[in-house]
Amino acid sequence: MTLHIALVLGASTGGIGVYVRDLAAGLVERGFRVSVAAPAETGERFGFTRVGAEFRPVPITGAVNPARGATIVRALRSAVDGADVVHAHGVRAGALAGMALARRDTPSVVTLHNAILASGVRSRLLTGLEKLAVLRADVVLGASADLVERARALGARDARYCPVPAPPLPPPTKDRAQVRAELGVGADAGDGGGERGGESGGERADERILVLAVGRLAPQKDYATLLRAAQLWQNDSHPTGSPTSAPRLVIAGGGPLREALQAQIDALRLDATLLGHRTDIADLLAAADLLAMSSTWEARSLAVQEAMRAGVPVVATAVGGTPELARDAAILVPPGDPHALAAAVTRLVQNPGERARLAAMGRERAGEWPDAEQCLTQLSELYSTLAAMPRKT
Known part of the structure; x- marks a missing residue:
């Protein structure tokens, strides 16, 4: 059976978007069906369809806006419908995916890519979203060891380290x-x-x-x-x-x-x-x-x-x-x-x-770092394990 993996991310202009695009491409090459739920502008920037993934626009913006949350959750619930595993990237995407799957038995993964560096009210809002994302996920992955420890401190059921390798650079073009x-x-x-x-x-x-x-x-x-x-x-x-x-x-x-x-x-x-x-x-x-x-x-x-x-x-x-x-x-x-x-x-x-x-x-x-293929193997095995686990009826 071909597994359907739904990748979820918010607005991105840099590293996370590149990582998710490369992950989508690698999964497609390994025979997975992949869909990506993200803001339309993120889809245009990273060209997920060009690597063989389906793209489903969902307005997961960078702003913390609880008033729009219900609308976004409904759109995301529809976007990930039918997926065997949902993998969200980042705190906002993880929290929204957790809410979208609240009444479903779809296994979910959240990758924490960044620490919360905000202060004041914004910090409290983001920390609340972070805790929601961590508690709702079956597995939480941290891009660094301190993020894994953070997830465990927040009550994650299963927190693991999953490095984000930099894509290889092309050779220099100038002397x-x-x-x-x-x-x-x-x-x-x-x-x-x-x-x-x-x-x-x-x-x-x-x-x-x-x-x-x-x-x-x-x-x-x-x-x-x-x-x-x-x-x-x-x-x-x-x-x-x-x-x-x-x-x-x-x-x-x-x-x-x-x-x-x-x-x-x-x-x-x-x-x-x-x-x-x-x-x-x-x-x-x-x-x-x-x-x-x-x-x-x-x-x-x-x-x-x-x-x-x-x-x-x-x-x-x-x-x-x-x-x-x-x-x-x-x-x-x-x-x-x-x-x-x-x-x-x-x-x-x-x-x-x-x-x-x-x-x-x-x-x-x-030369000692895990390369992209090793990280892709780690995730592929995780998805297959989660999809094969007995779920509640």
Whole structure:
């Protein structure tokens, strides 16, 4: 019998949508029938039908709006009708799926992708939805170990770890030197001449260090702290036996905080650029000397995964699932501490050998992570087990 898996998610513009699309594609390839219930704009962005899934529009928006809840629940109940297993992604989708299945005997799974970082009334509302999602699901999956512990604390019947692997990046399309010149670093950007030793793949001694950050310009990423760190390393920069100047920072990503961050860059007179949304992350990583992540929380950072796979040294905040993800293959610093972040970046700037060591360790660590096929097998087996379990009559 062909199992019908209904995947449910809310409004998404990034990682969760990509993950669900790739999950849908993998399940279809393995012979499952897959339907996706999500907002119409999410369906258009990620093209679920192009990977062989059915798409059923349901307005699961980002706003917490109890007044519209009943309408959305009815639409979702209709959208998942006939599914053998319903798998919701995120707190809102999980809570709504729990309500939609309240009088049905369909097994359900919820994946928690993010911690609740809101405060005040919004935090209380989201926590209520989180508890509802966790208690109604047969199995709760956490994208990081702390999310699994959170689900257990809320009373989950069965909580398990299920990592979210970053999709493989395509090969770079441009030469490293070309991208570096476009970003204002390297010999072609007016830094003079001279040669460096071989640790960094033939870089010139006068090339400036390029620090890359990747992620949405949103509060969770705490780019304000990263910019304050950039001010510190810019002000404290001094010759260290070569004409290398202060590192240049570029941030790839769009989002609601762009205007505020640009104002901070201008006020501090930083050598930093907001690149906006980019689709050439492989090119940017090939050009970068290190990746910096300043987030207040991450489950399993896609940017960190991509950087370590590419052999780019990582400086990141020790939050959420990042310590387990990176272990000793990255420099980890406390969140919200620009001095610690600046000191870690400066340490790597001044030590090419340390950068090379971390690059090699990062590649080695990345080779130990579960890949997409292993994660797909884990979920496929879970769905089959749940669908085969005797249900109430």
